[in-house]
Amino acid sequence: MAAPPIPSFATDQSRARESSRQRGVQSIGDRLYGGWITASALVIPALLLLVAVVIAISAWPAVQSLGWRLLTDTTWDVPHARFGLLPALLGTLASSVLALTLATPLAFGAAIFVSELAPPRLRRPVALLIDGLAAIPSVVYGLWALVVLVPWLRRDVMPFVRDTLALGNVPLFAGPAYGPSLLAAALVLTIMILPFIAAVAREVLQAVPRSQREAALALGATRWEMIRDAVLPNARAGLVGAMILGLGRALGETMAVTMVIGNAHLLPTSLFQPAYTIASLLANQFAEASGPLHVSALMAAAGVLLAVTIVVNGFARWLVRRTEQQR
Amino acid sequence: MPRTARGGEQTTLQARRRRSAIMTSLVWCASAICLLPLVLITAHLLVGGARVLGPRFFTALPTPPGVSGGGIANGIAGTLLLLLVAAAIGLPIGLGAGLFLAERTRTRLAETVRFLADVLSGLPSIVIGIFVWELIVRPSGQFSALAGGVALGVLMIPLITRATEAMVQLVPNALREAALALGYSRARTSLTIVLRTALPGIVTASLLAVARVAGETAPLLFTAFGTPYWSLRLDAPIAALPLQIFNYATSPYDDWRAQAWGGALVLIVLVFALSWLARRVTESRRERLNATVAGGAAE
Numbered sequence: 230m231a232a233p234p235i236p237s238f239a240t241d242q243s244r245a246r247e248s249s250r251q252r253g254v255q256s257i258g259d260r261l262y263g264g265w266i267t268a269s270a271l272v273i274p275a276l277l278l279l280v281a282v283v284i285a286i287s288a289w290p291a292v293q294s295l296g297w298r299l300l301t302d303t304t305w306d307v308p309h310a311r312f313g314l315l316p317a318l319l320g321t322l323a324s325s326v327l328a329l330t331l332a333t334p335l336a337f338g339a340a341i342f343v344s345e346l347a348p349p350r351l352r353r354p355v356a357l358l359i360d361g362l363a364a365i366p367s368v369v370y371g372l373w374a375l376v377v378l379v380p381w382l383r384r385d386v387m388p389f390v391r392d393t394l395a396l397g398n399v400p401l402f403a404g405p406a407y408g409p410s411l412l413a414a415a416l417v418l419t420i421m422i423l424p425f426i427a428a429v430a431r432e433v434l435q436a437v438p439r440s441q442r443e444a445a446l447a448l449g450a451t452r453w454e455m456i457r458d459a460v461l462p463n464a465r466a467g468l469v470g471a472m473i474l475g476l477g478r479a480l481g482e483t484m485a486v487t488m489v490i491g492n493a494h495l496l497p498t499s500l501f502q503p504a505y506t507i508a509s510l511l512a513n514q515f516a517e518a519s520g521p522l523h524v525s526a527l528m529a530a531a532g533v534l535l536a537v538t539i540v541v542n543g544f545a546r547w548l549v550r551r552t553e554q555q556r
Numbered sequence: 557m558p559r560t561a562r563g564g565e566q567t568t569l570q571a572r573r574r575r576s577a578i579m580t581s582l583v584w585c586a587s588a589i590c591l592l593p594l595v596l597i598t599a600h601l602l603v604g605g606a607r608v609l610g611p612r613f614f615t616a617l618p619t620p621p622g623v624s625g626g627g628i629a630n631g632i633a634g635t636l637l638l639l640l641v642a643a644a645i646g647l648p649i650g651l652g653a654g655l656f657l658a659e660r661t662r663t664r665l666a667e668t669v670r671f672l673a674d675v676l677s678g679l680p681s682i683v684i685g686i687f688v689w690e691l692i693v694r695p696s697g698q699f700s701a702l703a704g705g706v707a708l709g710v711l712m713i714p715l716i717t718r719a720t721e722a723m724v725q726l727v728p729n730a731l732r733e734a735a736l737a738l739g740y741s742r743a744r745t746s747l748t749i750v751l752r753t754a755l756p757g758i759v760t761a762s763l764l765a766v767a768r769v770a771g772e773t774a775p776l777l778f779t780a781f782g783t784p785y786w787s788l789r790l791d792a793p794i795a796a797l798p799l800q801i802f803n804y805a806t807s808p809y810d811d812w813r814a815q816a817w818g819g820a821l822v823l824i825v826l827v828f829a830l831s832w833l834a835r836r837v838t839e840s841r842r843e844r845l846n847a848t849v850a851g852g853a854a855e
Binding site for chain 1: 576580583584597601604649650651652655656657659669671672673674675681684686687689691714741744746747767768770771772773774778798801802806813817823824827828
C-alpha cells in the first residue's frame with residue numbers, strides 16, 4: 230500500500246499513470262470496504278447456522294440411543310442413563326406462560342400510561358425507570374429473589390393460601406411449600422420480562438397515527454374509549470408481538486430461575502412445588518456432566534430450547550415488523 | 557349501547573365517564589406496580605451492599621468462608637478483560653454488518669440479515685455459552701477467558717449491528733450525496749463522512765451493548781468458569797463479577813451471601829455508569845448533527 234510520493238515534475242505520461250493508479254487504489258479501498266461490510270453481514274446467518282449445526286451434531290448420539298424417550302420420559306436419572314426432558318420442558322413452558330400472564334396486563338398498562346395518559350412531565354422519567362429495570366442483570370434479580378422473594382413466599386404467602394384460605398388440598402397448591410418453587414420462578418420472570426414487553430408495546434402504541442386518536446376524540450369518545458377503540462385495534466398485531474417477544478425472553482432466562490425454582494425433576498403440577506426448566510438444567514449440570522451420553526442429552530436439551538425460542542422469536546419479530554410496515 | 561330516553565342517555569354518558577376514570581386509574585396503578593420492583597431491588601442493594609463495601613472489598617482477593625476481609629478484585633479485573641475481548645470481536649463485525657444494513661437497506665440479503673440478527677439477539681444466552689464450549693473449550697481441553705470473551709462477543713454482534721444501522725440511517729442523505737458528487741469513493745464517503753457523523757451514536761450503541769453483556773452470567777458458566785485466584789491470562793479460567801455473585805448467592809455461608817450483595821451493587825453501578833455515559837454521548841451527538849446540517853444549509 231506504500232505509494233511513492235507524487236513526483237513534482239511529472240511528465241504527461243507519468244501523470245496519467247499516477248491518476249490511473251489512484252483510481253486503482255480507490256477501487257481497492259471500495260472493494261475492501263465492500264468486502265468488510267458484506268462479510269460482517271454474512272457472519273450473522275453463518276453464526277446461527279453454526280450454532281444449530283454444532284448443537285445438532287453434539288446431540289445426535291443421545292437422539293440416536295434414546296429417541297423419543299428424550300421428550301416423553303419423565304425420569305432424569307444420570308447413573309441409570311435415563312434422560313427424560315419432559316418435566317424440564319413443561320416446567321419451562323409453565324413458568325414462562327405464567328409469567329407472561331402476570332406481566333402482560335401490567336406492562337400494557339405501563340405502556341398505555343407512557344404513550345397515552347401520563348402528564349408530559351412524567352413521561353420520560355417513567356419510561357427511563359422502566360428501561361432501567363431492563364438493565365438489571367439476571368443474576369442480581371436472582372440474588373434478590375433468593376434473599377427477599379423466596380423467604381416472603383415461605384413465611385407469608387404459602388401459609389396464607391394453604392391455611393387461612395384453606396386451599397391446602399387443592400392440587401395447584403400442593404407440595405412441600407418451603408419456598409423455592411414454580412411460583413417463585415414465575416414471579417421473578419414476571420418482573421424481568423415486564424420492562425421488555427412494556428418497551429416494545431410503548432413503541433408499537435406510539436406508532437399509531439395521531440389522526441386516529443384525534444378522530445376518536447372528535448367523535449366524542451372519552452379518553453379510555455379513544456384508547457380502546459382507536460389506539461389498541463391499530464396496534465393489535467404489534468402488541469401480540471410484544472407479548473411473544475416477552476415469552477421468548479422468559480423461555481431462555483437462566484440464572485434467576487435457576488436460583489429460585491428449586492431444581493427438582495417434577496412435573497409442574499403445583500405452584501408451590503419445586504420444578505425445573507431446560508435452561509436451569511443446563512446451568513446446573515453441564516459443567517459437571519459425567520460421560521458422553523449425559524453431555525449429549527444436555528446438548529439435546531439445548532437443541533430443544535434453541536428450536537422453541539427460534540420459532541417463538543421469529544413469529545414475534547414477523548408480527549412486530551408487519552405492524553410497523555402498516556404505517 | 558341502548559339509549560331509550562333522554563335520561564338514559566345522561567346516565568350512559570356518566571357511566572362512560574366513570575368507566576374511563578376507572579380504567580385510567582387502573583393504568584396508573586399498573587405503572588406504579590411496574591416500578592415497585594425497581595424501588596425494592598434498589599433499596600435492598602443499597603442496604604445489603606453498604607454493609608460489605610469498603611476499600612478492601614475492591615482490592616482484596618476472595619477468601620474462604622469464615623475468613624474475613626475478602627474482596628472481588630479479581631472479579632472486577634476479569635469482567636473488564638472479558639468485555640475487552642468481547643468488544644474486540646463484537647465491534648468490527650457488528651459495525652460492518654450495521655453499515656451493510658444501512659447502505660443496502662432494501663436488498664433481499666439485508667432483509668434476511670436484519671431478521672436473523674433479531675433472531676440471534678433473542679437466543680437464550682446459555683445456548684450461546686454451550687455453543688462456545690463445544691467450539692473452543694472442548695477442543696482446547698480447558699475453560700478460558702478467551703472462550704468467555706467470544707461468548708460475550710457473539711451476544712454483542714446483533715446488538716451493535718441493529719444499533720449501528722439505526723444511527724447511520726439518521727445521517728441525512730444529502731451529506732452522502734454531496735460527498736459522492738465531489739468525487740469521493742463509496743468507501744471514503746462511508747468512512748469519513750457517514751461514519752464520522754454517526755460516530756457518537758455508534759459509540760453510544762456500543763457502550764450500551766457492553767453494558768448489556770457485562771451482567772451476563774449464563775454464557776460464562778462453561779466458558780470463563782471463574783476462579784478464586786488472580787488471573788489475566790486468556791488461556792486459563794478467569795473470574796467474573798456475575799459468576800462470583802452467583803456462587804456467593806447460592807452458597808450456604810452467611811458471609812459469602814453478604815458479599816454477594818456488595819458484588820451486585822458494584823455490578824449494577826458498572827452497568828448503569830456505562831448506560832449513563834452512553835446517553836451523555838448521544839445528547840452531545842444530536843447537537844453536533846444539527847449543527848452540521850444547519851451549517852450546511854446556511855452556506
